[in-house]
Amino acid sequence: MMKRIIWMISGLNRRIMKLLFALALIAYIAVWGTYTNMSIQEIGEMKIEQQIEDAVAPLKEKIRDLEQFSQKYPPVKFLSEKDRKRILDQIYHLASPASPPNYMYNPIKTLKTNTIGTLNMLLAKRVGARLLLASTSEVYPEVHPQNEEYWGHVNPIGPRACYDEGKRVAETMCYAYMKQEGVEVRVARIFNTFGSRMHMNDGRVVSNFILQALQGEPLTVYGTGSQTRAFQYVDLVNGLVLLMNSNISSPVNLGNPEEHTIFEFARLIKSLVVSRSQIQFLPEAQDDPQRRRPDIRKAKMMLGWEPVVPLEEGLNKTIHYFSRELEHQANNQYIPKPKAARMKKGRPRHN
Numbered sequence: 468m469m470k471r472i473i474w475m476i477s478g479l480n481r482r483i484m485k486l487l488f489a490l491a492l493i494a495y496i497a498v499w500g501t502y503t504n505m506s507i508q509e510i511g512e513m514k515i516e517q518q519i520e521d522a523v524a525p526l527k528e529k530i531r532d533l534e535q536f537s538q539k540y541p542p543v544k545f546l547s548e549k550d551r552k553r554i555l556d557q558i559y560h561l562a563s564p565a566s567p568p569n570y571m572y573n574p575i576k577t578l579k580t581n582t583i584g585t586l587n588m589l590l591a592k593r594v595g596a597r598l599l600l601a602s603t604s605e606v607y608p609e610v611h612p613q614n615e616e617y618w619g620h621v622n623p624i625g626p627r628a629c630y631d632e633g634k635r636v637a638e639t640m641c642y643a644y645m646k647q648e649g650v651e652v653r654v655a656r657i658f659n660t661f662g663s664r665m666h667m668n669d670g671r672v673v674s675n676f677i678l679q680a681l682q683g684e685p686l687t688v689y690g691t692g693s694q695t696r697a698f699q700y701v702d703l704v705n706g707l708v709l710l711m712n713s714n715i716s717s718p719v720n721l722g723n724p725e726e727h728t729i730f731e732f733a734r735l736i737k738s739l740v741v742s743r744s745q746i747q748f749l750p751e752a753q754d755d756p757q758r759r760r761p762d763i764r765k766a767k768m769m770l771g772w773e774p775v776v777p778l779e780e781g782l783n784k785t786i787h788y789f790s791r792e793l794e795h796q797a798n799n800q801y802i803p804k805p806k807a808a809r810m811k812k813g814r815p816r817h818n
Contacts, residue, residue, distance in 0.1 A: 557711055560588045561601040563634075567627060567752070568670035574629030581633030582640070589644045597651040599711045600641050604658040604722065604759060605631045614762035615656070615718045625754040638718065645716065653710050658722025658761045662701030662781060663788035673698060673782075676733055677789050680742035690751030692730030697760045699723035699774050700781030706772040715769055722761035723774045739782055 563580045564570040570577040591598045605627065607619040621631040641652040661673035668674070679686045699722050706721040727735070733746050766772045 555591075555594045555596045558588055558591050558596050558598045559601070559707065559711065560585060560598060563601070563630070565603070565630075566670040567630075570630040571626050574626075577629040578633045581630070581637045585637040585640050589640060589648075589650060592644065592648045592650045597653065597711065598641065599653040599655065599707060600637055601707070602638055602654050602656045602718065603630070603634045604656055604720070604761065605756070606635050606638070606656065611758045612724070612760040612762045613656075613720065615720055615765055622754050627754050652716060653713070654718040655707055655710055656718050656720050656761075657703065658720065658759060659696050659698045660701055660703050660722075661698055661785055663784050665701075665785070667789060667792055672696060672729065672732065673736075673785065674789075676736040677740065677782075677786055680736050680740035680744050681786070681789060681793055683742065683744055685745045685747035686733045686737065687747050687749055688729055688733055689749050689755065690729075692733065692746075692748065693728055693757075694755060695726045695728050695758045695760065696732065697723045697726050698732070698778060698781075700776040700778075700784075702774065702776050702781075705775075706766060706770065709770045709772050710766075713770055719766050719770065720761040720763050721766060721772070722763060723778065724760055724763055725774075725778060726758075726760040735779075736782070736786075739779065740786055 562584050564572075564577055585600065588598055588600075604613060606621065607613045607617050610617045610620075619635065621635070622628055623632055638654055641650075641654060644650040645652045659671070659673075661671075665674060667678055676686050678684075703721055710719055710721070730746070736742075737744060737746075763773060
């Protein structure tokens with residue numbers, strides 16, 4: 468009996484020992500797991516912090532460099548009124564569509580650009596800046612060659628009036644501000660200009676003919692082709708800079724006095740491109756100027772300026788540019804097309 472009791476107690480102890488061991492093992496696993504998880508989390512956080520620090524370090528270095536950089540001028544808000552005027556000395560106002568298809572597309576916006584836009588530029592009086600207005604040869608039809616003394620005669624209600632009259636009003640505004648407010652103004656009357664980087668869909672003669680010749684399409688001549696133009700390369704910009712820095716406040720013609728008929732010019736483009744395109748004659752556009760040749764004696768005498776780049780050299784540069792641009796469109800996703808001039812529609816006139 469005693470042996471049986473001892474055996475039962477021993478069995479009970481073994482069970483208790485096993486239970487205690489199991490509980491101890493569970494507690495150990497729980498404590499170790501928590502410690503391990505905390506360690507992994509801390510290690511992860513440390514790595515993230517290190518990555519952020521590595522990314523921010525170059526930015527901190529740049530900020531230190533910027534903070535050490537010495538400014539040439541103090542912030543504008545600390546400048547006196549007199550010193551503020553010295554920051555802006557010259558304004559070149561060249562804003563406006565210049566090709567007939569573009570300015571006829573939205574005549575109201577063309578007028579606003581040349582009137583309200585010019586008015587905004589004339590606020591140059593607030594900072595004492597000099598303003599150069601890019602005007603146009605369109606202000607003077609019906610005289611040949613065109614000189615600065617001619618007052619002009621244009622159709623105020625025709626399809627080109629939004630541009631012609633817009634530029635005339637812009638000139639008037641400039642000289643009104645000069646007389647009343649003392650604004651220094653310069654006015655350049657620019658004749659037909661072309662060159663590399665001009666828009667392929669510009670819609671004027673040079674871009675149309677080059678694009679048509681390169682694509683093997685007929686060169687479209689409006690009217691008989693006997694109307695003349697005087698084309699100048701974009702080195703015209705040198706003339707603008709000289710005019711801006713001169714003491715000449717009256718209008719100055721900037722153009723190439725070398726005159727060609729449109730038909731002659733079409734044949735020249737064909738020859739330079741080595742194109743088999745035909746020349747196609749279409750009805751004449753309304754109010755199309757018949758003759759264009761600037762009188763640039765004033766620019767020569769007072770600015771020492773005249774065109775430098777010969778016509779054919781400038782055309783070859785422009786043809787090369789257009790050719791490269793067309794190569795970029797070889798996948799035919801976009802094929803530029805010349806813009807057509809506006810035709811006479813024969814609407815009845817109201818007296």
